[in-house]
């Protein structure tokens with residue numbers, strides 16, 4: 001069941017769960033994500049970053065759309081961290097049902113103008129829009145882009161931003177970073193800040209950089225209005241750790257001999273996240 005993010009998250013917000021947004025940038029990751037979601041009867045978001053899209057090529061989106069139409073679980077296909085109108089319009093043409101316009105490193109007025117423009121265009125074709133305030137951190141070159149220093153969202157900007165832009169969802173920087181945290185870097189998720197933001201706006205909130213945060217903090221965030229949590233590193237890490245193990249057998253060559261065990265390994269992580277986000281069984285609510 002293919003949906004946009006607004007309709008997908010309206011149910012999550014009402015029923016207090018978060019939909020996992022798994023980054024997929026290979027057909028193996030797509031298979032793992034859709035199988036885990038079906039087994040757990042969970043709604044799901046296929047998140048694809050512009051760098052991932054350049055790698056998989058646009059034809060991959062047609063396959064993702066077909067999977068979304070075929071499956072009984074609700075699916076949204078979302079452009080993660082779009083940063084230009086060209087990227088956004090191309091994504092809509094390829095079949096994405098949701099886009100993120102990330103102008104979070106620009107001054108507030110510019111961020112508002114960029115998101116407002118995207119909202120006007122995307123809403124005309126029923127595609128939903130995510131904006132971002134504050135900046136998500138980064139943990140190194142293998143993580144998605146982010147800033148060295150996390151700028152926490154200013155709660156005073158939130159209402160202005162949401163009202164002026166008309167975005168459907170808001171990624172608010174509350175201390176997470178993209179990637180897996182190195183030993184000397186501890187995530188500092190400010191739950192009080194999250195609580196304050198959620199009291200000021202009605203739209204569903206999004207948590208980026210959801211990999212490798214303590215489970216109890218994530219579970220708490222779900223009770224505070226977070227309805228979408230982005231997971232990229234944790235599932236990919238499980239997949240490739242297993243891949244290294246499997247490939248220690250030098251005789252293997254066939255993708256269908258190599259990858260099934262890797263897909264199973266990533267599915268275990270996906271199942272854990274789905275449960276943690278309270279999303280298991282929630283496909284029945286749509």
Ligand SMILES: [Zn+2]
Pocket residue numbers: 081136144178208209230
């Ligand atoms: Zn992100």
